[in-house]
Amino acid sequence: MIYFDNAATGGFKVHAAISAAESVIKFLSANPGRSAHRLAATGAKIVAECREVLASGFYADPSRVIFTKNCTEALNTALFGLPLSGKVITTVAEHNSVLRPLYKLEKEGKITLDILPIKNIVATLKGSDLKGVSAIITTAVSNVSGESLAVTEIGEIAKENGIYFIVDGAQGGGHIPLSVKGQNISCLTLAGHKGLGGIMGSGALIIGDGVELSPLTYGGTGIDTFNTDMPENLPEKLEAGTLNLPAIASLLEGARFTFKNLNNFANTLEFYTERMIKGLSNIPKVKLYSAPNPAGIVAFSIDGITSMEGADILNNDYDVAVRGGYHCAPLMHKYLGTEKEGLLRASLSVQNSASEIDYFIKAVGKMCR
Amino acid sequence: MIYFDNAATGGFKVHAAISAAESVIKFLSANPGRSAHRLAATGAKIVAECREVLASGFYADPSRVIFTKNCTEALNTALFGLPLSGKVITTVAEHNSVLRPLYKLEKEGKITLDILPIKNIVATLKGSDLKGVSAIITTAVSNVSGESLAVTEIGEIAKENGIYFIVDGAQGGGHIPLSVKGQNISCLTLAGHKGLGGIMGSGALIIGDGVELSPLTYGGTGIDTFNTDMPENLPEKLEAGTLNLPAIASLLEGARFTFKNLNNFANTLEFYTERMIKGLSNIPKVKLYSAPNPAGIVAFSIDGITSMEGADILNNDYDVAVRGGYHCAPLMHKYLGTEKEGLLRASLSVQNSASEIDYFIKAVGKMCR
Structure with a gap:
């Protein structure tokens, strides 16, 4: 076929990404970040290394790389976790993983949505009154047509206006250069199994400096057990439950190869x-x-x-x-x-x-x- | 070691569970339930088969088996998705994946929590006034001591009082018999990578007949694209984004072997x-x-x-x-x-x-x- x-x-996974997943499945079936024994510690090291590779490739802080199950979960974590209010601007190029959470916020009366055509979007934004806008959300690349959006220019507008800037990197990640620090991105969301070359089962949310989010899910973190809330520290605050070690190990190798x-x-x-x-x-x-x-x-x-x-x-x-x-x-x-x-x-x-x-x-x- | x-x-995965994951990783890197081509259709068949095996093993309807990334996500989906209100009863044996979502609901003023000791819990419940109680949540087995809780008896009490009954099967699933229909369980949550013998990266939420939940996450479902909300049908309503096919393929074989x-x-x-x-x-x-x-x-x-x-x-x-x-x-x-x-x-x-x-x-x- x-x-x-x-x-x-x-469909293309570099050999190292496949064999990393296989090694974990066969020889490292231990929970990273829970127990302290040799196998668990080796798993935790792989997870830490993957945070570093993604942070380096997308210009961010490793502790601000949050692992999710897919890009959809990363987007939900960002869109429900940021204190969005007032007007939120997005584009016609968005996937339902952006639109449906935004529609939900709109139905709850928390935001009003302004959905822009992608043609001349930078000029449209420059000509708009952005008072009362709390966030701009755009995909980096349309998953329908492959068209890239002007992430750098939109990021500058967001920065000038003190607005959150969320970038859906599901299709762009691993295909075009993206920089959390360089493009003023508040939240960059990624799929591990597309351009970044990992197996299915991983996604990531990379959070810009100074941006604070509430958790989407609550649960065990392996630390701070007697805290009735999630721990305040990242990444633990936003990572409840067992991480998907085979997928993260694969993403580590896939992303490393992709960035190179x-x-x-x-x-x-x-x-x-x-x-x-x-x-x-x-x-x-x-x-x-x-x-x-x-x-x-x-x-x-x-x-x-x-x-x-x-x-x-x-x-x-x-x-x-x-x-x-x-x-x-x-x-x-x-x-x-x-x-x-x-x-x-x-x-x-x-x-x-x-x-x-x-x-x-x-x-x-x-x-x- | x-x-x-x-x-x-x-640590123990039956050979079939490991090789199922490996086959998917190597030969079936396609998105189940999205495209309609041969590879995607094969993936969708594996997912459907896994729903059937879990439904048969836990006595439920296959379409009411929801795949999650881990048991924590399944619990969050249940606890935030059910219309909980008034008093909610749980036990001291619960994991933070139960307690922290409940504390969150309590802090928001949506519920008040009553946390019972596990000794004589059935007698305690029988002696309690359960008016104004919307749900009982208990683990099937303590993850600390291995002690089983009286799921059948508690389920009967919940049924008699028209109360939701949520069972955390993270440790019990695959070790003791559990029946959604037979034990009057509204929501049964499971980890794929513990007693059920799959690799890391899967969990499941099995929903009892007639029980309705709001989604935890919103996004693409491969169907009903122009609906601004999630589709009403299960399982799609509660499954946004790409499923973890390697983990589900592995869980299919692991669970099949475990039930046998x-x-x-x-x-x-x-x-x-x-x-x-x-x-x-x-x-x-x-x-x-x-x-x-x-x-x-x-x-x-x-x-x-x-x-x-x-x-x-x-x-x-x-x-x-x-x-x-x-x-x-x-x-x-x-x-x-x-x-x-x-x-x-x-x-x-x-x-x-x-x-x-x-x-x-x-x-x-x-x-x-």
Whole structure:
């Protein structure tokens, strides 16, 4: 099978990331940060090391790297944990993991939402009265089209106005450079199993200096047992219960490898998406919704075939895995005018090859005949 | 190393549980329940099968099996998701993953807490006026001493009084029989990586018929994308974001094996704990806090050595992994009078052997000389 669904879960894991998970599963089934014996201490060391690698790659403090089960939990921790109030600004490019927590806050009367189109968003923000705005939340990269948003410029606006700035790095993390300190990010949320090259089961929330959050979940922390509240210290305050050591061990190796190769990987995916877009653009019935991008995403529609049908045909007749439908990003489809039939999304990794792309272009061409 | 820390994380995983995780990590890095292609569909099938195995083992409806990252998240989902109000009854045997969410609700003025000693708890409940009580929450097995609580009897009282009954099965699950339908349980919470034999990274919340919960987290569900709220259907309503497929695949095999051998395993652990308790009881400085039990837990203190020192000596001088300290259960230590120095906890699995137990008894004997 040709796997072009890397934006859902990365198919490419470097060998070290796979074998790190396997080693933990086989030889290190002990709870990091609970007991003090040799196995538990080794687990705790892996967790600490992963915090350091993420902190170094995303320019933050290691103790402010919080492990979660996925990016959704990281976003919920950020959006329900920050003292949001008044107006909150977000974009049409957001995933339901951003929108649904925000809608919930809006329904409870805690915030009012202002959802901006992504075109000229920086100019829109600069021209807006930001008084009474408590936060701006944006994805770094659209999971539908692969388009990058102007994180640096939006971060400057947020800083100037003393506003929280939350960045959903689910698709951007590991594909484009992101810096908590350099881009004035209050909360950066990440998926461990996409661009960062870990197995499923990890996410992270990286918190900017001076930003305080209430916990989303309460429970055992291995320290401060007689405290009826969560401990005040990070990361313990926001990490209740057993951490997922196999996934964190894998993320450690995946992230290390990804940061080392960030530019190469970005160039490769720009090249791949350009090649795919060029090829698909020669097929009359195809309409493209992506420009070449370092996230490896190519969104398109086929005249007369819904996106779900198209994905099924590619799966059944050509053994190619792509995703059809809405990709959990409802407003992006309204914005693009694709809310009826969704979009086909081919999402590539550096493990894919030019010949797979060429095969794919031919397959889509045949489907369109 | 002799691993006697199975109550923190089970050291024993059946081969099928390890190889299921490995297969997913190597060959099935696709997102279950999102895309529709072959790999994603295979992942979704594994998830569905695991729901069925847990539902069958704990006597519940498969669609009411919710996957979480650990038992703590399952407990938070239950305790914050149920409409708790008025008085809530719980026990001194609870873990901080029960107590801290309840304290949080109490601080917010939503409930008042009544925390009962576990001795004669059924009689205490029968003698109490339960008007204005919205829920009873109890662990099935103390994670400190291994003592079982009278889940069946408490469930009957809860049913008679129309009260929610939440059971923390973190330590009980996979060791003693538990039945959502048979014991009138509203919410049963489980850890995948302890008695149920999966790798770290999974937990479950099993919800009784007719019980309704609000979500703890909001996000993508792969279905119902244009709904601004979470879908109404279970399990999707309570499962936002990417599921941990390697851990769920492993839990499927671990749980299947565990249910098949539940009685044998319980007998073995009763035998092991009895042997350890008998041996330790001959050492004058040792004070025991456990009776033989199917959860495999033996808690004890050594006169003149704190529990943390004792755990360190066993680790450093004898290469035995046990846990010292408080095991995240503060009130149990107040109840047992061990809040100053904590307790040593040896927690066994069926993989351990009688000769390991005998070696351990000798090691403790030497420490006490």
